Amino acid sequence: MIAVYTLATVWLLWVFFVAVMRLKQVRDSGALTLAQKVLGYPTLAVGLALDLVVHVVFGTLLFMEWPREWTLSERLWRLSTTGTGWRQRLALVLRVQLLDSIDPEGVHRG
Secondary structure: OHHHHHHHHHHHHHHHHHHHHHHHHHHHOOOOOHHHHHHHHHHHHHHHHHHHHHHHHHHHHHHOOOOOOOOHHHHHHHHHHHOOHHHHHHHHHHHHHHHHOOOOOOOOOO
16 A cells, blocks of 8 residues: 555656646746746645655655755756766666656756
8 A cells, every 4th residue: 555655646746747847838938827826836835845755755765865955856866967876777767757858958957
């Protein structure tokens, strides 16, 4: 049952990431409406809170190290660019497979 909750939580974090990246793209283009701000900014807040939980709990278990950053994205960036061994490989796979193509910049730096 814990595995189901873990997968659901990680999936939910990814869904929030996708939503926030789209909002960022619309904001950067200057087209973000007031209604989108009213609904979007709470989405950002909930996503950040969820990120903190996933980062501290699951990220710590997955990478077997205490967090040094505020978000899981920042940890994935650090490990994938300056890490070594299995942590670097795992962080790179997660970042490339789940985050990079969603980020409007094409590479998610955290």
